[in-house]
Amino acid sequence: MELELSEDQAFFQQTTRKFLTAECPLATVRALESDPAGYSLDYWRRGAELGWTSMLVAEADGGGSLSGHGLLDLVLVAEEMGRLVSPGPLVPVNVVASALGRLGTAEQKAAVLPGLLSGSTIAAWCGTRPVDAVPDGDGFVLEGTASPVEVGAQAQHLLVTARTEAGLTQVLVPAGAPGLSVTSLDGLDLVRRFAAVRLDAVAVPASAVVGAAGDAADEVERQLQIAVALQCAEMVGAADRMFEITLEYLGDRYSFGRPLASYQALKHRVADDKVWLEACHAIAAAAARAVATGAEDAGDVASAAKAWIGPHATELIQDCIQLHGGIGVTWEHDLHLYLRRATVDRITYGTPEEHAERIATRLLGAA
């Protein structure tokens, strides 16, 4: 995404790429299709050792980044994961870890952060759409459904957004809490697991509230921006890799005695795809910078990135499939792994249309 990286960032990117290539090649990704979690805990722990879970958490809390703006380092991981359609709960774990790092009490941090940072425990982020909360003593009783929730069935901790009288409130619910039922869902991506999380009179104490009760709107917005910046980087990685292999294929494959790459009809399509791809890189990098630095227009830039990259990255991969011919729609070829990943990224954490509506709201007022 960024054309110029610091020496530390370039090294981190290389380390991540080497690790993923060696430990989780596409054959492994395919094999994980039948795994209930879609990733191995050992793989995730080793990724955490490389820094995959600590970039958005302050050093004082056990985290630390390379550039001082952890998201700029973390998008490098997301992009590499896109290039190899890697498994692992990068978005939910980092969103929850960063929320706790910013707003968690000392007790919450001590109870949850070490496990998330070391990769031994997992957190799920139940998203921005709130469930209902009714005050109960000094805590709340939660009622409602969040779905689809990434790693909902694998997580030990779930960060839930609830609507209280005073406004949005976020609470940390432990897996296995009475009234909490989590149902695994089948899904499009071979290794990314989602679940439906049902809260049926789940009682949570005041100590479970993250930040101030009723005051979570800005924090929820920030979480959404982080999730979107990461998934945009992942889509860019996936689209970039598919463009690469397609360009190579067009040079190798011959029809009517000449390489496919010599046909102007195809060259022009590839040129259009290249423009889209560079535009995806440009706006994804801008979103990462804006969100990382907490720029005033971060919400706009992140939503613009999602609204642009969502349709264009998936369309670009579809075009790569078309350019491959029949082999492109076989199970054997890897193209569909990338299309699955990009499609899931496109739809989750706000569809392109929903993100466009966020921008329309700023330009035109509420609908």
Added chain:
Amino acid sequence: MNDDIEPVEDFRRRARRWLAANMHPVSGDPDVRFDDGRRDTERALQRRLWDGGYAGICFPTDYGGLGLTIEHQRAFTEEALPYDMPFSLNVPTLGILAATLVDFGTHEQKLRHLSAILRGEELWVQFLSEPSGGSDLAGCLTRADRDGDVFIMNGSKIWSSAAFASDYAMCLARTNWDVPKHRGLTMFIVEIHQPGIQVEQIRQVDGSMEFCQEFFDDVAIPATDVVGDVDDGWTVASRLLVHERNAVGGGSPYTSGRSSGHDVTRGDDNLVEMARTSGRARDRHARQLVAEAHIRQMVGAQLIGRVTQGVSCRAMAPPAGSLLKLFSATNVMRRYEIGLELAGEAAAAWPADTEPVARRLSELTLWRQGLSLGGGSNEIQRNIISERLLGMPREYAADREVPYREVRRGGTSARD
């Protein structure tokens, strides 16, 4: 020189004060029709910049420029955004032709023309395309035959912007017919208003008369007006095209302030306004369209930044400028479509003697493909991207390595 160069922020503060004291504020989108009145206004504005010491920020000091850096120019452009500026001098005069003159002009040519350009006394255009073919630029048929100290030029050029209102042109002509096409061309400086040159304005679909066709009838050009070397005009033309893509794409050090008609980061207030006036500000579909136009504009601005950075840090080859050209042309197509949809029936008929936003928009729609044609068509940009950026095989060319005299030409026959 570099030791005592003024810090950018000092320059910016000084420019801000000067602009506020000397230039007039302008609101909204500069839609500059290059009529006679506006031409004189822009010359005067350029002269004011010169007198104030703010003309030619990145031009060499030997020829009237300030010899400062692109960062100084960017700072000045940012400060100048609210003011009426000589917008249309940027493209083509400053950003393309003066830039090419800096690269290839002789000392005498630069002395004679550069400071005159910076004073607003000379407006320049490019004489490149010909009626016989636009994309195949090197296949030009306009000829210049050596006769002692002069070349005699005959032929015709087309699609030059506002040649009728300009003073000089850079003109590409064939000087050698016995070599392959790229090796027999020469670039000339041509004074436009002289006997033997006839300039005709072409009426465009939107009623504008900016583009011109020129006819040359035994025009004598002094040999001292050759730019670069004789028969090496393709080198000059290639650089000129690089300057053109830079200037149009927003990455030129030689343009100052906004460039009219080429700015992909142009504001989208008119679409917002149109959604409101048509009572569709709460319509779900209309909201998606307004947002889409805004998103495309944001993406375009980021793409300019990325490609400019990519070329300057050498992560991208210079032909990457074609990515910007193609993006902005296709972006404009979609933008006008969106505008038309938002305007609805208001774009078909409007009260007499009014200038509603919808009217301008429907006229722009007629002109829409102009941006996908000028400065190298979208198809040519796609060839450049696929061949020079991505390394795909080049298109077959029947005229490669063939003396130009022997190349087959359809329709128009060479006058040789």
